[in-house]
Amino acid sequence: DIQLTQSPSFLSASVGDRVTITCRASQGISSYLVWYQQKPGKAPKVLIYAASILQSGVPSRFSGSGSGTEFSLTISSLQPEDFATYYCQQYNGYPPTFGPGTKLDIK
Amino acid sequence: QVQLVESGGGVVQPGGSLRLSCVVSGFSISNYGMHWVRQAPGKGLEWVAVISYDESNKNYGDSEKGRFIISRDISKNTLYLQMNTLRAEDTAVYYCAKDHAWGEYRPYFDYWGQGTLVTVSS
Numbered sequence: 001d002i003q004l005t006q007s008p009s010f011l012s013a014s015v016g017d018r019v020t021i022t023c024r025a026s027q028g029i030s031s032y033l034v035w036y037q038q039k040p041g042k043a044p045k046v047l048i049y050a051a052s053i054l055q056s057g058v059p060s061r062f063s064g065s066g067s068g069t070e071f072s073l074t075i076s077s078l079q080p081e082d083f084a085t086y087y088c089q090q091y092n093g094y095p096p097t098f099g100p101g102t103k104l105d106i107k
Numbered sequence: 108q109v110q111l112v113e114s115g116g117g118v119v120q121p122g123g124s125l126r127l128s129c130v131v132s133g134f135s136i137s138n139y140g141m142h143w144v145r146q147a148p149g150k151g152l153e154w155v156a157v158i159s160y161d162e163s164n165k166n167y168g169d170s171e172k173g174r175f176i177i178s179r180d181i182s183k184n185t186l187y188l189q190m191n192t193l194r195a196e197d198t199a200v201y202y203c204a205k206d207h208a209w210g211e212y213r214p215y216f217d218y219w220g221q222g223t224l225v226t227v228s229s
Binding site for chain 2: 045055095101
């Protein structure tokens with residue numbers, strides 16, 4: 001199975017900050033990576049798919065990049081509603097696997 | 108408007124069984140792959156099972172193989188997960204999720220239900 005790691009595990013930031021979360025895959029997955037946002041008690045929500053394509057309805061302050069084994073999610077200017085946990089997931093094949101998550105909280 | 112509504116969770120003893128349901132509206136499950144994904148309390152996400160749009164592909168995570176069965180009823184537009192021989196480590200919120208495509212390969216999940224909590228405890 002393809003393993004995903006995320007860094008950092010926890011991130012404290014302020015409204016207006018620019019933040020970047022990294023996801024690394026144990027083997028190459030081309031651009032088959034998706035980023036989800038999850039708030040407490042809620043289901044995950046797709047932000048970015050195919051590593052860099054913004055899901056319809058997601059604010060443009062979210063962006064994704066990368067291919068192969070290294071990927072990143074950037075939030076250009078944090079808003080209060082962005083404080084949540086972020087997961088990457090690879091979909092190069094079965095089984096799909098998730099990163100362990102990055103919890104973003106308010107400094 | 109796409110909606111996925113899970114039900115059937117609850118408390119069950121180790122070794123017991125439970126069947127989860129997911130009623131779907133806003134699209135036909137005969138056109139998309141459908142999945143179950145779970146999340147243990149305070150933990151990350153784990154893919155559980157898939158049924159492809161035409162039922163040609165049913166696949167399970169390693170820890171679920173031989174114990175869980177995914178199925179569907181197209182007439183009711185409903186997805187199911189039969190869980191047998193439950194263990195404490197199966198305790199989690201179980202989400203049903205729609206595949207962005209047919210579910211045969213390269214799956215990710217573009218719509219999710221609200222989840223149903225399964226607790227395995229004596």
